[in-house]
Amino acid sequence: MKAKIEVFLKPEVLDPQGETIKRALHTLGYETVKEVRQGKVFYIDLEDENPEKVIEEIARKVLSNPVIEDFRWEIEK
């Protein structure tokens, strides 16, 4: 089965990359863009009887840093 995990900065953490992209978009004329937040996506292919538990654990322990990041995941069967 395949899982998709998204990791992104917490709302209260400044995202210098997102800010820069937003400024660039404004210069390019996309004035309607209010905010850009950059994140990461991981695609994981696994065979496991309890995938929810494993994915949750991987996302929490390895793929994200709880000081600055949140995550969410979904499993496509």
Next chain:
Amino acid sequence: MKNLEKLLEEHNLTREEYERIKSILGREPNLVELGLFSVMWSEHCSYKSSRIHLKKLPTRGKYLIQGPGENAGVVEAAGKAVVFKVESHNHPSFVEPYQGAATGVGGILRDVFTMGARPVALLDSLHFGPLERPSNRAIMEGVVSGIAGYGNPVGVPTVGGEVDFEEEFSHNPLVNVMCVGIAEKEKIFYARAGKPGLSLIYAGAPTGRDGIHGATMASAEFGEETEHKKVNVQVGDPFREKLLLEATLEVMERDLIVGIQDMGAAGLTSSSSEMASKSGVGVDLYLDRVPLREEGMTPYEILLSESQERMLMVAREGKEEEIKAVFDKWGIDAVVVGKTTEGDRFRAFWHGEMVADVPVKSLASDAPAYERPYKKPNPDETWKESWTRERDWEDALKRILSSPHMASRRWIYQQYDHMVQTNTVLLPGAGAAVLKIKGQKEGIALTIDANPGWGRANPEGAAVLTVAEAFRNLACLGAEPLGITNCLNFGNPEKPDIMGQFVATVEGMKRALEFFEVPVTGGNVSFYNETQGKAIPPTVTIGAVGLVEDYMVIPRPGRVEEGMGIFLLGWTGRDLGSSLYLKVVLGEEGGRPPEINLERERLLQRELIHLAREGRFAYAVDLSPGGLLPNLAEALFHIGMGAELSIETEDEEVYFLFGESPSRALVFASGDLEAEVPVKKIGLVKGERLTAYVNGRKKIDLPLEELKKDWENFFPSLFDR
């Protein structure tokens, strides 16, 4: 087999070359074999257009250990072997700037550490189109990040380089990367295969379809379809490179291998056939054992893949397991993929079936060599009276200093880790780089120079001037040149005009190097730098290595004190053609480049080296390009103090202030300075302004800070808005 014409075109082979292959094999080649010949006989791998000319270059010298023909050249410095080479990655950097530059760094690093040397420095020579255009800015930004993104993680400092801008580079940027390593003299490794019956070990990244026919891509002009060529882009993995480096040095240290070669252009094919050819043995490859990254790869693809971070080694007898254990420790795959054999055949097998069988030498050394027709260029002799007219020198100075050609390169080099390995004695920006050699009092000085503006006007003269400039940069630090490496960047050699530029350039290099008695130790030629028929100006890049006798006492801006004298050493002529003054202030291209008298140049350099080693001056700078005033201002920025100049000249002022006569240097010293070349005291280090009286009249009076601000801000204001 499909239509032969089409097949040959796809493989960039001519009909004559095909006939030659047939006569070598005594039969028609199969598709795999055609692929082998196409890469090994490509311009990139075989130097078929340049070989007969390159042979003219001097390759002997008193410090030489290894000349051209190996992965890199070697000279001796302070009892150590200094291994170095420059290579171009121009075409890939246009197609995908970040990865193109990154993999360029990766390739040249491997060239150096396959020789048994730990890489200690990187330098690069970069040429882009004008930055007013966003596409050129994007290329430059990508290239700079690519160099940083690869060099920084591997832990090799990027200590120097040069960058410049000309219209023709918009579609053909130049990315020439130089790497320098240090080894023990008796522990240099070569591309050798030893004797029959030894195992070939593949180590590094698994093979994918990367860059299949990259070598042939670098040997053809770009058309309009560069987008389409993106499939050829190779992606670099600096992390794996770092591990490969450590593991490779460890198997060498433990004496487990006979020979080694990087799988660069033409991958497995070139590395195996070149090692076998040099040792007069044959080679059998078992392609089904090669680690693969993609499914369904064919023997053709496996043989021609240019996936990065891979090495091919010839194991010492019975050492296979020990070698594997070392690579395993570093987390790198290492597998036996073949063996050396009696005889002269290059054979490849796929699950027991033979898929290619050709003579080793036909691939590695029997590529055709062409004496292409050439037409020597007519040097640009333009000279105009109007150039010399007096203008507002303050304005001219400001414009040159804040132009892309002269503005501070700090924005670039601070993205590179230039201090890792803790050898960088002279930081980038203030002249050539100086590295210490740990445990010794000696150091090495490194510089890389190119000037396409001169090349456009007079290729032969440009080659002479560039060699002289590189050595002068070393001399300002008291460093004697030990050897050079070079990168020759040109358009399509099938055109007689371009070939003429090439021949003239080689002749110029030969003349200068023979005069200075310094050898070429290697390098590369990059042809086909043209798009839609428009070629780059001929550009010779010279990377030079010099010996510093005592790195603790080198001249440097920090040693200059208030009240020291400013001396001009050397001869000032009437050299304004192809200068920055012309280009930036008058908006004119071209014109007769500076004239150089090599005897005088040698005298000047000897004096600089002698005075520097005696500690007679605090700091010295070379004056071209830009001429006296801009280079003085730049030196003062590094020193952090102003100056008061009083200049007497009988000629037009512009020659003295902005002319680019080569055999000169500006020297900061206390007391009087005597030398065997003309010496003129032109001022004092003083205060916080740059003031200049010319023939008694005040012509320049500016606060240094104000000048410095514009000089410093050019690149940040362009890229970091």
Next chain:
Amino acid sequence: MGNRKVRFGVVVFPGTNCDRDTYHVIQDVAGEEVVYLWHGERDLKGSRVVVLPGGFSYGDYLRSGAIARFSPIMEAVREFAEEGGLVLGICNGFQILLEAGLLPGAMLRNRGLRFICRFEDLVVENDETPFTLLYQRGERIRMPIAHIDGNYFAEPRALAELEGRRGVVFRYLKNPNGSLNDIAGIINPRGNVMGLMPHPERASEAELGSTDGLRMFLSAARYVRES
């Protein structure tokens, strides 16, 4: 304890690239004893000070320092720290200590989004740690930085706690990367685990432009000798 040499351990992760520089300074300049500690092992080989040097452990591929913290050696380092052993994280080593939770906070990409390599002026904020005994509080020192993820972040409460207990050891005089409160280096509450982004090993020899970093190694050695 006399003048016996203090043994330092320099940890080598795959991708570490300042290990040799750090080793050189400790042995040849500071004149102490030093051994390499391999990431795959659990033995600290009797080290009294463990240094996590700079580099790009595991290519910094997930986040800087994120993968290295799972190495076997880090278990040993954690135990060592819990027993009060001295641990110094430099640059990537600092990032690893943050990821491992041995120090509070996290690193974000530099404000300018670019790698920055240059000398920076720092102010010594705390001269009572084992690593800064030979500095003066308020002293200005010069050391190079070389990083792209050095923008220090901590939640307001954690930051207040850090400042409240004088956990900030070094501050930038001119903030190069956007770090909160100009933070360049911090120490844990117990005072035995310190991390900093600047490179002391690159500022330990006069010919390289500064010797301000050398005292950090000398301080740690003296602290161990006198304890």
